[in-house]
Amino acid sequence: MPESQRVVILGGGPGGYESALVAAQLGADVTVVDSDGIGGSAVLTDCVPSKTLIATAELMTDIRGARELGLRLPGFTGLVADLTVDLAEVNARVKSLAAEQSGDIARRLERDGVKVIVGRGRLDGNERVIATSPDGTEQVLEADTILIATGAAPRTLASAQPDGERILTWEQVYDLDELPEKLIVVGSGVTGAEFASAYLALGVDVTLVSSRDRVLPGEDADASAVLEEVSIRKGMHVLGQSRMESVVRDGDSVTVTLTDGRQVTGSHCILALGSIPNTADLGLESAGVITDDGGFIKVDRVSRTSARGVYAAGDCTGVLMLASVAAMQGRIAMWHFLGDAVAPLDLKKVASNVFTAPEIATVGCSQKAVEAGEIVAETVMLPLAGNPRAKMQGIHDGFVKLFCRPGMGIVVGGVVVGPRASELIHPLSIAVSESLTADQFAQAFTVYPSLSGSLAEAARRLHHV
Numbered sequence: 001m002p003e004s005q006r007v008v009i010l011g012g013g014p015g016g017y018e019s020a021l022v023a024a025q026l027g028a029d030v031t032v033v034d035s036d037g038i039g040g041s042a043v044l045t046d047c048v049p050s051k052t053l054i055a056t057a058e059l060m061t062d063i064r065g066a067r068e069l070g071l072r073l074p075g076f077t078g079l080v081a082d083l084t085v086d087l088a089e090v091n092a093r094v095k096s097l098a099a100e101q102s103g104d105i106a107r108r109l110e111r112d113g114v115k116v117i118v119g120r121g122r123l124d125g126n127e128r129v130i131a132t133s134p135d136g137t138e139q140v141l142e143a144d145t146i147l148i149a150t151g152a153a154p155r156t157l158a159s160a161q162p163d164g165e166r167i168l169t170w171e172q173v174y175d176l177d178e179l180p181e182k183l184i185v186v187g188s189g190v191t192g193a194e195f196a197s198a199y200l201a202l203g204v205d206v207t208l209v210s211s212r213d214r215v216l217p218g219e220d221a222d223a224s225a226v227l228e229e230v231s232i233r234k235g236m237h238v239l240g241q242s243r244m245e246s247v248v249r250d251g252d253s254v255t256v257t258l259t260d261g262r263q264v265t266g267s268h269c270i271l272a273l274g275s276i277p278n279t280a281d282l283g284l285e286s287a288g289v290i291t292d293d294g295g296f297i298k299v300d301r302v303s304r305t306s307a308r309g310v311y312a313a314g315d316c317t318g319v320l321m322l323a324s325v326a327a328m329q330g331r332i333a334m335w336h337f338l339g340d341a342v343a344p345l346d347l348k349k350v351a352s353n354v355f356t357a358p359e360i361a362t363v364g365c366s367q368k369a370v371e372a373g374e375i376v377a378e379t380v381m382l383p384l385a386g387n388p389r390a391k392m393q394g395i396h397d398g399f400v401k402l403f404c405r406p407g408m409g410i411v412v413g414g415v416v417v418g419p420r421a422s423e424l425i426h427p428l429s430i431a432v433s434e435s436l437t438a439d440q441f442a443q444a445f446t447v448y449p450s451l452s453g454s455l456a457e458a459a460r461r462l463h464h465v
């Protein structure tokens with residue numbers, strides 16, 4: 001049966017290429033129409049480039065701590081100012097790594113028999129896609145199902161227009177050849193916080209402009225408090241309750257004007273104002289695909305849109321703007337359409353990470369949900385400073401936090417703040433996903449000494465006699 005199913009996918013990011021791989025595995029005839037390069041924004045401009053830049057920043061953070069651990073490098077006094085960052089080389093590495101990864105994915109698609117058409121796709125009803133290639137030629141693709149995974153693009157304002165040189169979106173930062181002298185990052189969500197943290201670690205004078213009273217307003221409040229405290233201690237200027245009105249360039253300087261009239265001047269500005277979905281001019285109306293007021297495609301938990309036979313996945317749905325979620329939504333869509341076993345998307349099980357220094361990783365229920373009475377849970381929070389491995393490694397900031405249901409003691413969520421929190425969250429993610437109890441979690445051996453020992457210790461503290 002699946003052999004005859006023609007699947008057409010718009011967009012070659014994680015939502016698109018992961019669903020293509022699943023559909024091909026299940027025997028479908030799969031075509032991906034992609035306009036900007038396989039891997040999508042995730043691989044070419046967002047996730048992969050930013051985390052590659054952050055890898056260099058992390059090394060700088062480690063070197064900053066080297067002196068405390070007794071390291072004396074010849075000719076290096078221990079001051080980071082003595083180390084220079086060759087940003088042109090860093091960015092060349094970023095771009096080549098992104099291009100390589102895009103190539104790897106394209107080859108994998110080819111190997112699995114997925115056809116790729118370079119061009120823009122649009123729907124013509126719910127069983128046909130028109131692909132327009134860069135030279136303007138059109139191809140009509142008949143489809144038994146269509147998956148829309150066209151992603152999202154950086155939001156800009158008329159009063160804050162990027163020029164690609166000094167006023168930059170997050171996609172443009174990799175064209176810089178030299179470190180900014182004075183960088184202003186506007187927006188203190190995940191993207192703004194990550195870039196501010198990375199450039200600070202690279203030795204840049206950074207001002208973070210936040211319209212809210214704290215950085216990372218969407219994250220665990222204890223975690224964002226640690227990040228803010230550490231960032232300020234390292235020299236970041238954090239302007240809370242400061243809403244940007246405009247960003248203007250004048251020669252070599254940029255001025256950010258706030259709604260209360262204050263002005264901040266720097267050499268460069270990164271705009272991190274959120275994303276808008278790539279859903280305009282897609283022919284959605286022709287197929288009966290409904291969007292919300294922000295233009296995001298409405299989907300259910302198996303990625304179905306309002307139009308029969310049309311699915312959507314990833315940032316264009318605005319469900320949760322993560323590469324991992326985009327990929328899962330895409331896979332679910334194909335499992336569902338092609339009749340494989342499928343469980344609906346469960347956002348309570350999503351693990352995510354903010355790649356700042358320290359990192360902030362979370363999974364499952366949040367402190368906010370507990371405080372709002374949406375879920376009843378007990379909480380234990382342990383600072384990493386008391387962990388033996390943390391002491392040995394000179395880690396002073398961060399914590400682990402566990403949430404578990406009273407009674408059965410089922411682990412329903414957790415937060416890890418510290419170096420490599422993105423790796424440390426995984427056992428907690430398994431516990432949440434498998435509904436393990438705090439006792440079961442605590443029973444598993446951890447290595448001594450290890451940071452994960454604190455996770456087990458937190459679980460032990462949730463034991464009830």
Ligand SMILES: Cc1cc2nc3c(=O)[nH]c(=O)nc-3n(C[C@H](O)[C@H](O)[C@H](O)COP(=O)(O)OP(=O)(O)OC[C@H]3O[C@@H](n4cnc5c(N)ncnc54)[C@H](O)[C@@H]3O)c2cc1C
Pocket residue numbers: 010011012013014015016033034035036037039040041042043045046047048050051119120121122149150151152170191278282313314315316320321322323324325326
């Ligand atoms: C700076 C930054 C860092 C991030 N870091 C992380 C991270 O560390 N971890 C994480 O999980 N997530 C991260 N994200 C989020 C992640 O990048 C997105 O959630 C992910 O890219 C969504 O995948 P997608 O497939 O929906 O869309 P995309 O990756 O945007 O891919 C969509 C593709 O479709 C193409 N397209 C658009 N319109 C059409 C059309 N009409 N026809 C054909 N093709 C079209 C686009 O050009 C694009 O190539 C980050 C985001 C940003 C901004």
